[in-house]
Amino acid sequence: MVNVDGVYIEGAAIELSWADSRRNLMELIYDTVSKAVDDAGQGYDGIDSVVLAAQDLVDGRSLSSMVTAPAAGAYLRDEVRYSDDGAGAFAAAVARIEAGESERTIVAAWGRASEHDVEELSRSLFDRIFMAPLGLEELHVSALNAQRWRIDGGDDGAAAAAQARRGAAARANPRALHAGGRRSTPAYPLRDEHLPLWADAVAAVVISGKPSGVKLRGMGLSSEPYWLGDRGLAQAPALRRAAERALAEAKLDVGDIDLFEIDGMTLYDEAIALEAIGLAPKGQGMRALAENPRCNPSGGSAAGYGVPAMGLARIVEATLQLQGRAGTIQQGKPRTALASGLSVTAAQTHTVIILEAA
């Protein structure tokens, strides 16, 4: 287990937009990374590396980091690209600092949904031999999980209240996408309002080993089996394991955490995740989402969703809450926060990050 004591988030930024034709992808990245560096307040002095979460298929550019990494500050710096979720890239960057490979690092993640056909891209992610011929999409897997959760006795009666609360949170979130975006066609039992609002998302943080605004307390990563039929449907065991590891490292109980920013593509994914991390009993995740304002005060996937940036987006939102800078969605004075991220291929990998106000 990596000892993550002593890694801090110096600066953070996020932008959710939609089809802004005034800026190309690199300019979107440049803008948000610049804001994160400005937020850290020390310019580029001492930044020796960048860790990026980006995917060629999402970017529509092969070896896309050749094009995009310089926009994230990679020139004459060590660059690592993590072809998975942004929270995983954050964990990789932390590990590099802990290992002494880097002192001050930019972590950036992005996905521009307005530039591609989200459903077509989703179908391309699945195994070509057994699953692709069936036309499977990410959203279908979320629907299968949601239905299993309902079959297992999940408190679906709270879904309307949960959706109302997260919709209100997204509308109040000054960083949410408030114009544009698009939604996919829902698959039963999902409805329009349960779906993510596809967006152009860029998130970035600057981290280092020097004491600063927010301290990392723990992190955990875990993976599901590749085969969807082998997994514990609606149970997210890998997220459960990742949360257990992160909490153990932080020497905290889930009850000690003041605020949660959980990554899930749909309302049901968020509810299932709250159960997996231990905040809600089995079947009560939707109720927690409906009644607990400390769960996804950002509005979650309703605020705008662009893979693979969402795990890092959750970390940025948690950071702003811990610093009292979340604006209209600020939840008092939280001292601790848990953020999670998941991979785009049917939530196969999970990362849990625990942060503390320094």
Add this chain to the structure above:
Amino acid sequence: MDLVTIEGKWAFNYTYFAGESASRFFHELRENQRIMGTRCTKCKRLLVPARAYCDTCMAPTDEWKEVGPEGTLETFTIITTAFPGLPAPPIVMAYVTLDGADTALINLVHGLDLSDIEAAAQKLNTLPRVRVKFVDEPKGRITDFSFELI
């Protein structure tokens, strides 16, 4: 000033090697109309579809064994968008654990009246028993079969 957009499309060709295990699985579909699993040498679960190794145990599989043709529905979704090669929507996609298997297999469910989606969903909510139904001319692909309610 007009802001420029550039159209783009990737259209690369690939030939994916299914490998021995998947090839034998597909061969069994085409030639014998049966669904096969392989047993993990460590956890002893019968994994379906058949595969060369168990990625939970990181151990090879050995024994080949037929499963089904009946099984139990585990969960489902009803999809209302069209996909090339599949029937016109709405379609039911479900995970089914076939008798004898330790893992679930995904495929379409046919033979259900989908004129009333909620009514169909209520029926599927009972986790009914299903049976594998093969197409008339199997081609050795995952689309050679689907499930139907018993």
